[in-house]
Amino acid sequence: MTRAAKRRAWYPWRMTDPNCIFCKIVAGEIQAEKVYEDDTYLAFLDIRPLSPGHTLIIPKAHERWVWDVADLGGYFGVARKIAKALQKISGTDEVHMKVVGEEIPHAHVWVYPASDKAHGKKSDLPANAAALRAALA
Numbered sequence: 001m002t003r004a005a006k007r008r009a010w011y012p013w014r015m016t017d018p019n020c021i022f023c024k025i026v027a028g029e030i031q032a033e034k035v036y037e038d039d040t041y042l043a044f045l046d047i048r049p050l051s052p053g054h055t056l057i058i059p060k061a062h063e064r065w066v067w068d069v070a071d072l073g074g075y076f077g078v079a080r081k082i083a084k085a086l087q088k089i090s091g092t093d094e095v096h097m098k099v100v101g102e103e104i105p106h107a108h109v110w111v112y113p114a115s116d117k118a119h120g121k122k123s124d125l126p127a128n129a130a131a132l133r134a135a136l137a
Contacts, residue, residue, distance in 0.1 A: 033129035052120030085135035
C-alpha cells in the first residue's frame with residue numbers, strides 16, 4: 001500500500017478539495033438527495049437524471065479517478081446494492097452502470113435503470129430518493 005493510500009485509509013475526511021462540488025456535498029455544504037451513506041461512500045440522486053432513480057456513487061475522500069479508490073471492491077459492492085434496489089423500484093431488471101469523470105473531477109459512478117423501461121418520473125427526485133432509501137432498508 002502506498003503512503004497516500006495509507007493516509008486516505010486513516011484520514012479520509014481530510015482528503016477533500018475545497019473547490020469540488022462532490023466534496024461540498026459530502027461536507028453538507030450543498031444539499032443532495034442522499035440515498036445511501038457509510039463511512040467511506042455516499043450515494044445520491046443525479047440532478048440531471050437519465051431515468052428515475054439515477055444515482056451517483058462517490059468515495060467520501062476526494063479521489064480524481066475511480067481507479068484511485070483504495071477499496072475498489074467495496075466501492076463496487078455499494079454500486080451492486082444500489083443496482084439491486086433500483087431493480088426493485090424501477091420495474092425492470094435492466095440497470096446500467098457507467099464509470100465517469102469528465103464533468104466533475106471526483107471519482108464517481110452512475111447507476112441507473114434503463115430509461116425506456118423504468119417506471120416513474122425521473123424529475124421527481126424526492127419521491128425517487130424515498131423509494132430507493134426504502135428499498136435499501
